[in-house]
Amino acid sequence: MAIYLTQDSKVLVQGMTGGEGMKHTRRMLAAGTDVVGGVNPRKAGRTVDFDDRAVPVFGSVAEGMAETGADVSVVFVPPAFVKTAVTEAADAGIGLAVVITEGIPVHDTVAFTTYARREGTRVIGPNCPGLITPGQSNAGIIPADITKQGRIGLVSKSGTLTYQLMFELRDIGFSTCVGIGGDPVIGTTHIDCLAAFQEDPDTDIVVLIGEIGGDAEERAAAYIRDHVTKPVVGYIAGFTAPEGRTMGHAGAIVSGSSGTAAAKKQALEAAGVRVGNTPTETARLVLARLDEQR
Incomplete structure (x- = not known):
């Protein structure tokens, strides 16, 4: 078992014939992902050779799904075309669309996620x-050989x-790792993943x-x-971030006392989550919590 992605997932890559799409399709295939096709209307009918596998290119997501039974799309298209790409995938009835592209206008993201x-x-x-389900499938750019x-x-x-957390806890291993993104608007939240992990019989503990x-972390807390019975261990990045400055992600900006790492840690700890001050300390808390379960 896993959440969202399994060894049975069949993956299309929108933008497979571009530079990033080619590079990461090769890596996904090497990780065992069943990449069944790419999508590029201008190159439909061709195949692309990846080492020992030839992957067909389709003119649309709908065509690719009809030919292959694909149920996942990974999107590697420029920001200006992501709204169209995701809308096309949704119109075709794809179950999961994984959008790697950064720099997308927020109003586009609101439109296509809605x-x-x-x-x-x-x-x-x-x-x-x-996201990656180690040993089964990898949809995106997560390194597959670190856990x-x-x-x-x-x-x-x-x-x-x-x-980093995958590597720190590599001796224990993971059911599924989901990178939800740090933009102000995202399609899948901490809460969505928490609910899925709560229902997954092969997940014993969750790292957030x-x-x-x-306020995503406060809402997750x-x-x-109210709903999670499995142990959760957390880490909040940004304890030393200066007030009012965007740090890394477009959503990582603090105004006054709103959105601070300290406030998020306090909310999570009040909900019974153990929160580390560094990634390494967080990994140690996970190991300690697992020891308590034995």
């Missing part, structure tokens, strides 16, 4: 590393901190990584308090 949700398509991202399959669930706003700005 539309996709109405059509029954889950969006992960934008401006995210994607193994295990029973920790991970949901994170930060790509690099996703990788947040950062300064907004309230959800954990």
